Amino acid sequence: MIFEVWAPRATAVELDVLGGRRPMSAGAGGWWSAEVAGAGHGTRYAFLVDGDGPYPDPRSRRQPEGIFGPSAVYEHARFTWSDHDWRGRDLRGAVIYELHVGTFTAEGTFEAAIERLPHLVELCVDLVEVMPVAPVPGGRNWGYDGVDLYAVNETYGGPDGLKSFVDACHRAGIGVILDVVYNHLGPSGNFLRPFGPYFSDFKGSYWGDAVNLDGPGSDEVRRYFIGNAVQWLRDYHLDGLRLDAVHALHDRRSRHLLAELSEEVDALACSVGRPLSLIAESDLNDPRMVRPLEAGGLGMTAQWNDDVHHALHCAVTGESHGYYPDFAGLAALAKVLTSGVFHDGSYSSFRGRTHGRPFTGVPGHRLVACLQNHDQIGNRPQGDRLPIPALKLGAGLLLTSPFTPMLFMGEEWGARTPFLFFSDHVEPELRESEAVRREREFDGFGYTWDAPDPSEEETFLRSKLDWDELKEEAHWSLLCWYRDLIALRKALPELSDPRLDRVRVEVDPQGKWLVMWRGELAVTVNFAEEPALVPVAAGTVLLSSDEPPTPTQTGLHLPAQSMTISRPTPQ
Structure with a gap:
């Protein structure tokens, strides 16, 4: 088979495979290649760049020994799919369910998650949104510290595990959206720099260096991320992607990466014959994000809508600290329910400036709204969830709203288990500084920061759902309420009508x-x-x-x- 890698600035690249090192040949565009007889599915390999390394493949499909080990050849065609009759799930009229594989079940694997799919079928959700699955340091992580973006975390079950989960979801009539992170890579195990200009020379966000989307060499960097998105949708049969923090993508080109990605995904949808969705997490409150390409927009199918969350949260809890002051009072809730967003050019006290633009003409299904999600729970020091009385009222409004509603795992029965921030960095300096870094990130949010150490295993274990709670009457009663709300939403067209001007x-x-x-x-x-x-x-x-x-x-x-x-x- 032929091994290839992009390393435009290297003077020599070697392939470490089958017990020896082989020189690779330079080709056009900074690509290097080597043909190796006897290599195939499962073969371990790595690259050396100008004598440094060995490093895993930037496009590694599998990391069987983790982020610091060699890559392994993975042939997508070897997996046998059973979802041949699957025709996809459109976002319009859908209900989304967000989950973290590692804490959704006690086992924390794709295989164990499959066993819980009957619960989601009975709840009547349409799409499952899986938090990031790229390899991460250690054995536990939210997923936003991922590296080796083309691979799947072995702790969860690796590439075959993800495919089995998607296949099972499709058999159950549920689509799958994957959360992907293109605005930064984790600080641990990130070996892209030796290969080429993957990063700019400045901090792109609080989380790390900016990805090089518009500087010299950025054509191939853009293809790296677009190719990654296409892989998930094509080779893993996924129905959509949730793009993390797109406001942290630094792209000054005349054509934004998101527009380029949208066009590529539209073409792929025509090829595979099913709808494919792109959902952006955006802090910009800019309607261009969800406007079609032909209308001058960026072509995202939908975007997360924090304004709806904030207004609902204030209404059911009475909290008004941090970024909540502007959303206190039912007038704010009325505005988001009828206008889509609260900050549409209005003054944001949290930002200290005006923010956003009106979403006039944007249908509500293009705005994904929630009462809870991984951020809004996990970014609280104690990872505490809403109590059952608040969930009843909030879910009632969310699931009758004109938006695309999203639930967070366990919300439907009022789970008492927290969802804390946890990680497992290998390097001592990262492990020891994680708690301090996390506290600094939320300075000024109005919290007394008494969070448990994210590096402690107990923090992770406490975040696992306790499915036995469903045996208790209060939790079962709330689950029935959620089921009834979703069933009513699907039965009555008025409740899923996305036209905001009719609310x-x-x-x-x-x-x-x-x-x-x-x-x-x-x-x-x-x-x-x-x-x-x-x-x-x-x-x-x-x-x-x-x-x-x-x-x-x-x-x-x-x-x-x-x-x-x-x-x-x-x-």
Whole structure:
């Protein structure tokens, strides 16, 4: 077989394979190659660049011994798929479920996650979003410190494990989105620098050096990341990618990397005959992110919407520290439910400047909204989740909103287990400084930083879901509430209608209640700790989180901290 590697600045490249070192031949464009008889699937190999190394392949498909070991040849065609009838999952009308493989089950593997798919089928989610699976240092990590971006973490089950998980999800009728990180690489095991100009000469973000997307040599660097995205969607049969922190992509070219990636993925979707989604995590509040290429946008299928999360969080918890002050009060919640974002050119007190642009004309399904996700839980010092009463109200609004709703694993039953930040760096200096670095990252957020040490194994183990909680009545009752909400959303077209200009919201001047109108349906919420009279006409109650409301001549009398979905009788 032929081994190839891009190393445009090298004067000599050697291939370490089958017990010996072989010189590689220089070719066009900075590519080096060597043909080796007898090498094939499973063969270990590495490269030496100008005598330094050995290093794993930048495009390594497998790292069986971890990030510091050699690469292994992996042939995609050897895996037998059973999803031949799979036609994909469109993001429109979908409900997403985010999970971390290592903590979703006690075993922390793809194989164990497959055993839990019946739970997701009964919940009626459409897409599972898997947090990053690229190899990382040690045995536990959120995944955002990944390197060897073309490979799959062996701790989870390696490339075959991911394929088996995707195959099983498709058999169950569930699509799979993978979280990928292109704005930086982990500080440990990152061996790209010796090969070429993969990085710029400045810090691109808090997390590391900027990737070289617009400097000399960046054509091939861009192809490295676009080729990575295509691999996941084509060779792993994935249905979409969630692109981490795209605001940290430094690209001054006339054509942004995201637009180039969108075009490539659109072409691939035509080839494979199923929809492929690109979801951006963006802090910019810029509607160009989700506008089609032909309309001058960047072509992302959707983007995460933190404004909806913040407004929901404030409404159900009353918190107003850190980046929450602007979102305190039901008026902020009303604005995001009808406009998509809160900061649309308004002043952001957290940033100390104006922020964002209006999302006029953008359908709600292009905005992925949540009540909880890995960041919003895990970036709290104690990784604490919302209590069940808050989840009931928040989920009721989220799952009847015009957005694409996303749940975080365990949310649906009110999991008590935290989701803490954890890592397992091999180098002592990284391991010992991780807690300090983490505290510094959230300086000014208004927390008393009493987080457990992220390097301790116990921090990771505490974050694993406890599925036995489902045996308890309170947790089972909440799960039934989530199931009923999703079922109602799928049964009634009004609840999945993405047209923001058709959403109407009324709020109590005293901040006790809110009514969101979805067509002729009224989603009525009482946030107060005492019963409240809400001016909504009586009619047919479709679903209630608590005891059904009592109709009166002037409206509905709702129990404390409860909500109801009804079809009021026309007056």
